[in-house]
Amino acid sequence: MSATLGEPGAHAAAWLAGRGWQPFAFQREVWQAVAEGRSGLLHATTGAGKTYAVWLGILDALLRQHPPGRAAEPLRAIWLTPMRALASDTAKALLQPLRDLAPNWTLGLRTGDTSSAERAKQDRRMPTVLVTTPESLTLMLTRENGRAELAGVAYVVLDEWHELIGSKRGVQAQLALARLRRFHPGLVTWGLSATLGNLEQAMQVLCGPDENPPPLLVRGKIDKTxxxxxxxxxxxxxxxxxxxxxxxxxxxxxxxxxxxxxxxxxxxxxxxxxxxxxxxxxxxxxxxxxxxxxxxxxxxxxxxxxxxxxxxxxxxxxxxxxxxxxxxxxxxxxxxxxxxxxxxxxxxxxxxxxxxxxxxxxxxxxxxxxxxxxxxxxxxxxxxxxQGRVEKRNPPAKPLDVLVQHIVTIALGGGFRADELFAEVSSAWSYRALTRAEFDWVVAFCERGGDSLGAYPEYHRIVRDEEGVYRVRDAGVAKRHRLGIGTIVSDAAVQVKYLTGATIGTIEEGFIARLRQGDCFFFAGKLLEFVRVRDMAAYVRKATRNKGTVPTWMGSKMALSTELSDAVLEMMEGAARGEFAGPELEAARPMLQTQQRLSQIPTPGTLLVEAYQSREGQHLYVYPFAGRNVHLGLASLLAWRLAREQPNTFSMSINDYGLELVSAAPFDIEPVTSQLIFSEEDLLHDVLASLNSGELKQRRFREIARIAGLVSSGYPGQPKSARQLQASSALFYEVFRKYDAGNLLLNQAENEVLSQELELSRLAETLQRMRTRRVVLAALRHPSPMSLPLMVERFREKLSTETLAARLERILRDMEADESA
Missing domain, CATH: 3.40.50.300 (P-loop containing nucleotide triphosphate hydrolases)
Known part of the structure; x- marks a missing residue:
């Protein structure tokens, strides 16, 4: 392909021109930055051309540094994606310009789906550019010759960075980047994103706090409807x-x-x-x-x-x-x-x-x-x-389970000295506040298993030699670690197979455990009859009946975001003024007008509280509009504080808009209407006291134990059951709690419960906002349109579908009769 190739991006522009395309201004901006050796974050609309903006810039820079010859260049660029399906699709997109501009250079795909033959081929000679996932990159870091293979990597791209940044997979990627920067101090790193609210922070997390020259934030604005x-x-x-x-x-x-x-x-x-x-x-x-x-x-x-x-x-x-x-x-x-x-x-x-x-x-x-x-x-x-009110994605703060896994990874991949690795890990954003004492504790935990596991050799995972280098010496430890690499933790799954042996997919063990022989369920769009379980596989046949249940998976319900809940309250405020602008509010008008007539419509400046008396007892409804995770902690907190003043037992229900407390015995709601109960004083103590915090911490510790390598999921073809994994993690939890009270992984479990499951910081912010709003108390004669869904949520926990339908029919009939009287 002939072109004047004196300016940065010339190869890229020539390739696009050959296809009848013209580059956008933001694509040229990225090409220039890459040519200058700058890292950055490209934020652009989906489908705007982000992939070619970064890839063509990298390819252009590589062609300047290494004019293509007869042989393929060694590994120079890594493209990280969060999904295997996305990896395959991305590889096809990157391959088109690579074949035209550097025909002898190669591209490889390395994920959990890559065949052993393809992996062996890559091991003999790595491709010029590798499309992979955070887990597969981490596995490469465990190889003894990992430094030799990866030292030539000059460019790393993290695709869909908004999907990674807020998770432990994103932390895993941060640590891998810190290691690659040690191998290649001039590493250029770019992230791609379409939907992020905290772009500057996201760029700093990606590029590290000390990037020089400073990274560049490129906003790819194009006209996209x-x-x-x-x-x-x-x-x-x-x-x-x-x-x-x-x-x-x-x-x-x-x-x-x-x-x-x-x-x-x-x-x-x-x-x-x-x-x-x-x-x-x-x-x-x-x-x-x-x-x-x-x-x-x-x-x-x-x-x-x-x-x-x-x-x-x-x-x-x-x-x-x-x-x-x-x-x-x-x-x-x-x-x-x-x-x-x-x-x-x-x-x-x-x-x-x-x-x-x-x-x-x-x-x-x-x-x-x-x-x-x-x-x-x-x-x-x-x-x-x-209005561009897009949610932020915040990275986890120093998750020590990921650090435990990383330390064993680096010990496997050639070994490390403690001082050098501490400096390297501290350069990752999530560990910028990591203390040397915390780091030394983690190293000691990997070396001796902490204060309670010293007698068990399998937890002496790393050994320090006479030169001060930590390595993994035990082949069994190395094998278990490589099989357990990753931060995606889910309940044990069983394969669903036909009696002929053909595999349909996987389903969580807990669902299968509730089935009896002959039960039918829908899966993969088919109605299947359960036959038996054998060797972690559920065998089924096509059902002849026409009814079945639907599997339930353990993934928690998503909570309404702050940005969207604030926007909903603003819509409600218009309805409270009698303004029903747009087709949606017009359609919701009957419900909203009924809410206004029987109670009040919540607004940004008011906190709606509803009181109702039924045969069940006294009901209290509060509508903070803070999302179900916050409302879970808030309902428990309010119930505990009310019972502390006046001993009582409450049933609770939550949704994204509010919460219900109901008690057979009457209780005083004055602490709610006066807002005294919304105090942030002793919040941490009261939240932990109001919940079964031990169970919550133990459940969270299961994930931590698996990421930290304390609990193994088993070997290929010999997976452990969910019951075995739970029993193993529970045993560790109790041993640490009783004999190793200073174990930092226990502290992490408590912190994750508070920050992730209960969103303690958002709970504190919600309490503060509730105190600034004017309380509107509505005494209900019967449930309002906003309180009825909370009742239904509670009924669903204890009533069958038929019983629930009959109960609802009676409630609605009574309400309609009361309104027409």
Whole structure:
């Protein structure tokens, strides 16, 4: 390809020109920065051309430094992605310009799906550019010759950085980058993101605190139309609860798919995806073979078939979860439907970007509410997206379980000296506040197992030699460590297989344990009959009956984000003034007007408190609009503080908007209406006292124990059951609690419960906001439209579906009779 190649980006511009394309200004900006040896973060709309902005800049710089010859260059660039499916798609995109500009250079793909033959080929000679995941990169760091293989890496790209930054996988990536910077001090690092609210911080986390020259934040602004609309139910009604409108949206969704090209139907959880796949087939049986299901528990071959069908446009619709959230390039997709609330502005925009995934094409997401409050959420989400109110993603602060794993990794990969590794680890953002005492404790824990495991040789994982270098000497320790690398922890899964032996996918052991022989359940879009369990596999046959249950997975429900909940309250404020602007608020008008008539509509400046007396006892409803995680801690805190003043027993219920406390014995609500109970004084003590904090910490410790390598998931073909893993982690927890009280992993478990499960900082902020709002107390004659969903949440815990339906029918009948009297 001939071109004048004197300026930075010339190779890149020439390649684009050869395809009839012109680079955007932000792409040229990235090319210039890469040519200057600068790291940075590129934030641009999905489908705007981020991949070619960074990759062509890197390729251009490499061609200047290493003019292509007959032989392939050794490993020079690593492209990290958070998903295996995304890795495969990215590799294809990177390969096109590589073949044209440097035909002899090579590209490799290394993930958990890479065959042993391909790995062996790479081991003999690494490719010029490697597309991989954080886990696979960490595995490369365990190799004795890892430094020799990776020392030539000059460029690293972290794709979909917003998906990694807030998790322990992101911390794992930070530590890997710190090691690569030690191998190659001039390492250039770039992150790609489409939906982030804290861009400056995200860039610092990626590039390290001492990057020189300073990193560059590039905003890729191009004209890209984002259409956000709502599929409104014909009769939302005056009362609603979780899932109330769900099945009623079946035909409207089917009609939308019929009017569109290839459509992605997103749900938030796998069980909901299974349900909606069945709803589509029930409405249109002739669509069998033309619609598909995609989630992370399905067999890889099935997922790849679905992804290929989306790329080729041969599928009419795919029902999916977050397994298709990220930037896999599905050009034929025209529409995205989001069933239920996306719970966050960033997630909604990310999913919208799966349609119109190319510059100049509009992206469209249609929100499908499953209850009337989600209609209000839909309008709020559109406004928040238009105003750019996108959620922040904050990195975890010094997770020591990840550090334990990393220290053993580096000891395997050639060894380390403590002073040098402390300096290296401290250069990673999440460990910038790590003290030397904490680091020394972790090293000692890896060396001797802490104060309580010294008698057990298998926990003496690293050994210090006479030169002060720590290494792994035991082959068994090395094998177990390599098998356990990673920070993704889930409950033990069993394979689902036909009696013939064909694998369908995986399902959590806890669900299978509840089934009896002959029970039927929907999975992978099929109705299956459970036959037996053998060797961690559940054997099934196609069911002849036409009814079954839907599997439940342990993934927790997503909580409403602060940005979206604030936007919802602003919508409610307009309704409180009698303003129902837009089709969504007009559709929700009957419910909102009923709420106003029976109680009050919550607003940003008010805190709605409702009191109600029933045959169950005294009910108290509070609506902070802080999300279900905060409300869990808040409900427990308020109940504990109320019972401390006046001994009592409370039942609780929560959702994203508020909480319910109910007691058979009467209680004084004055501490609530006076706001005294919202004090932040002794908050940490009171929160821990109000919850079964020991159980919460023990559950969190299970994950920590597995990441830190204390508990092994077993060997290939010999996985441990969930019961075995729980028993092992529980034993460690009790041993540390009784005999090693200073164990920092126990402290981490408590900190993670407070920061992640209960969101203590957000709880404190919520209490502060509640004190600044004017309390509005409403005495209810019967449940309001906002309190009824909380009642339903509590009923679901103890009533069957039929009993719940009868109970609701009676409540609604009584309310209607009372209103007409």
């Amino acid at each position: 984002l259409v956000i609309d709502t599929l409104l139910p014909p009769t939302p009604g005056k009362y609603t609860w979780a899932g109330h409108l769900g099945a009623g949206m079946q035909l409207p969704v089917v009609e939308e798919i019929e009017r569109s090209g290839t459509t992605l139907v997103f749900t938030n959880v796998r069980s909901q995806a299974e349900i909606w796949y069945q709803l589509l087939l029930q409405a249109r049986p002739e669509w069998a073979g033309h619609i598909a299901l995609h989630h992370g528990s399905l067999e890889r071959a099935t997922r790849e078939w679905v992804e290929q069908g989306l790329k080729e446009g041969t599928l009419r619709a795919v029902v999916a979860t977050s397994s298709l959230d990220l930037g896999v390039d599905f050009l034929p997709v025209e529409r995205v439907l989001q069933v239920g609330s996306a719970k966050g502005v960033a997630r909604m925009m990310q999913r919208a970007g799966r349609s119109g995934h190319a510059p100049g094409r509009p992206s469209r997401v249609t929100l499908v509410p499953t209850n009337t409050m989600e209609i209000v959420e839909a309008a709020a989400a559109r406004v928040a997206a238009q």
